[in-house]
Amino acid sequence: MSNVKLPIYLDYSATTPIDPRVAAKMAECLTIEGNFGNPASRSHSFGWTAEAAVDQARQQIADLINADPREIVWTSGATESDNLAIKGAAHFYRKKGNHIITLKTEHKAVLDTCRQLEREGFDVTYLEPLENGLVTVDMLKAVTTDQTILISVMHVNNEIGVIQDIEAIGEFARENHIIFHVDAAQSTGKVDIDLGKLKVDLMSFCAHKTYGPKGVGALYVRRKPRVRLEAQMHGGGHERGMRSGTLATHQIVGMGECFRIANEEMATENERIRMLRDRLYNGLKDMEEVYVNGDMEHRIAGNLNISFNFVEGESLIMALRDLAVSSGSACTSASLEPSYVLRALGRNDELAHSSIRFTIGRFTTVEEIDYTVKLVSAAVEKLRDLSPLWDMYKDGVDLNSVEWVAH
């Protein structure tokens, strides 16, 4: 145990550390000795060198997702990409229709953008996924109307790690001439993305979930068939008018490099991470009343979202102070509300309250996983010894039949 450094970081879906190889490339683009120029400067070599670095990064993004570099628009992150994709497409195609379909389990960057469009007069359908977190084409078909202009479905869910069938959804959207947007913030380096095959029109990315820097992202905008967007950020007409603002060379170079590494290493990396995740799961699954949230099959290698019944989540997090994990999503854990994602799967409040998300990544070790198993098992046992609900469960009391005094 002595070689385990505490706290153990198991929150790779919140963010990742920058890979040292990425940091080194970024550092080359900052100071007077480095590649600091404005990529938009046309009149001197500082601008040209910076532009070349940006072009290379654009190619690296395109390579990972099998796209054309001209289909990549730099943004400040996946939130901005989601905003640009959804608002941009909705505004541009509003004459065609005013209906948008998305999921209740999407990230807030998609949900709140859709809420804004509702205030502007659009109709939005928020589909409840199946109990395993997945959505089917038939479910989408059932709510599609002749007014539907846009479907937005995330590739990998940030909380439960399930992978949606964007291939099938894309086929459906294309047949029906509906724009298809995918938030892929959580999937790069974890799931293969081949935009030569996938009928996805718009795809959001960010760097910081894939061992790159925070503050940079990209939006894929399909050229054939061409997808049009109304710009949300106006200014110098950068990025073919779709997103103005001086390009942050160091950030962009960092994103390019981290996607290059992902492209080269994801196959072996995912195998190793899956082994660690299974080791964690196998260490915990034999406790009583333990439930995995979300489909185990269609799921990224590094995610384990698990509920420990009759144990309250916040006290569990407190007992696990030596672990950096999240209860619900990091964006909402400041509030006492149970996770809206788990609620949308039909999990009751108790199970939603008692969920912990472990996300494993590039720098996680076997020793850390073994330490985690021991710590979590001991904490759950301790808290169950304290829990009146556990006693009632053991006595065979049906907790749903109890008349609770809500407060």
Place this chain on the structure above:
Amino acid sequence: MAYSEKVLDHYENPRNVGVIEDDLSVGTGMVGAPACGDVMKLQIKVNNEGIIEDAKFKTYGCGSAIASSSLVTEWVKGKSLDEAAEIKNTHIAEELALPPVKIHCSVLAEDAIAAAIENYRTKNQ
């Protein structure tokens, strides 16, 4: 969230965890709801002089809820029922330095005392 030293102490070393076997001298109060994220069960054992001679708790809830219930088991011991009923959530919140979002934990602990006393009195009417 940062917890106070006292909350951490009660959470790490909860006092008087357990169950008292039920009889006429025992009052049991259970308050809260699983859906709200906390349930407290407080038991008091009252002697012939009407003094609380033992108290036990079990709590499903956050660290502050566990600490609040642990603290009141210490406080009610040796008190008469009327004296125990004087313990208010403000005393608990102050002792544990609870932040505003955790005040409801101290309210729940006060409710648990009241419920245990009421249960004892109902049984001994």
